Amino acid sequence: MALYPKAFQSLIAHFSSLPSVGPKMAERVVLYLFKQDPGKLQDFAESFEALQELKSCKRCFHIAEGELCSICQDAKREQSIICLVEEPLDVIAIERTGAYHGLYHVLGGVIESGKNETNGHLRVSELLQRVSDEGTEEVVLATNPTTEGDLTALYIKKKLEPTGVKVTRIARGLATGGDIEYADELTLSSALTNRRQI
Numbered sequence: 369m370a371l372y373p374k375a376f377q378s379l380i381a382h383f384s385s386l387p388s389v390g391p392k393m394a395e396r397v398v399l400y401l402f403k404q405d406p407g408k409l410q411d412f413a414e415s416f417e418a419l420q421e422l423k424s425c426k427r428c429f430h431i432a433e434g435e436l437c438s439i440c441q442d443a444k445r446e447q448s449i450i451c452l453v454e455e456p457l458d459v460i461a462i463e464r465t466g467a468y469h470g471l472y473h474v475l476g477g478v479i480e481s482g483k484n485e486t487n488g489h490l491r492v493s494e495l496l497q498r499v500s501d502e503g504t505e506e507v508v509l510a511t512n513p514t515t516e517g518d519l520t521a522l523y524i525k526k527k528l529e530p531t532g533v534k535v536t537r538i539a540r541g542l543a544t545g546g547d548i549e550y551a552d553e554l555t556l557s558s559a560l561t562n563r564r565q566i
């Protein structure tokens with residue numbers, strides 16, 4: 369006999385599959401939701417539907433409500449500088465510092481260590497195309513200071529060489545192995561300000 373009705377089991381399975389959520393916590397969350405009033409649950413369900421409407425910005429691959437993200441739509445951003453990051457959460461972390469006013473390019477991951485190629489899953493050719501089309505003057509490599517992040521930064525630097533664009537890497541202020549999305553704002557802001565040409 370199942371311990372919970374089907375609707376419960378299904379939700380528990382969904383929540384358990386989320387990052388950092390174990391089966392026990394999933395149970396607690398679902399029980400909590402069960403006790404909420406229907407209006408609140410309806411709001412919650414509608415937020416999920418709205419999530420499905422979101423896209424990747426066709427220019428920089430950050431999260432977007434339409435074709436372009438709010439950063440790409442903002443004409444006041446410095447158009448000559450692109451900050452390359454691994455994931456949309458890194459864009460959010462850098463935006464929170466308020467220390468950067470250029471554009472972004474979300475790579476979509478990193479090269480796995482031990483490999484020298486991207487297997488085509490990273491948006492490298494899209495970056496090269498942008499640098500040539502948009503007359504970019506500087507690309508800031510802001511991949512995480514991990515083995516994979518460094519390897520990826522080196523790979524991108526080589527790919528960018530023929531374009532002649534200035535390439536910089538964020539400073540080593542961040543703890544090695546640490547993630548940009550978890551860095552405090554001051555550290556991240558100084559890592560950006562003290563970036564060096566490579």
Ligand SMILES: [Zn+2]
Binds near residue numbers: 429430438439440441
């Ligand atoms: Zn964009």
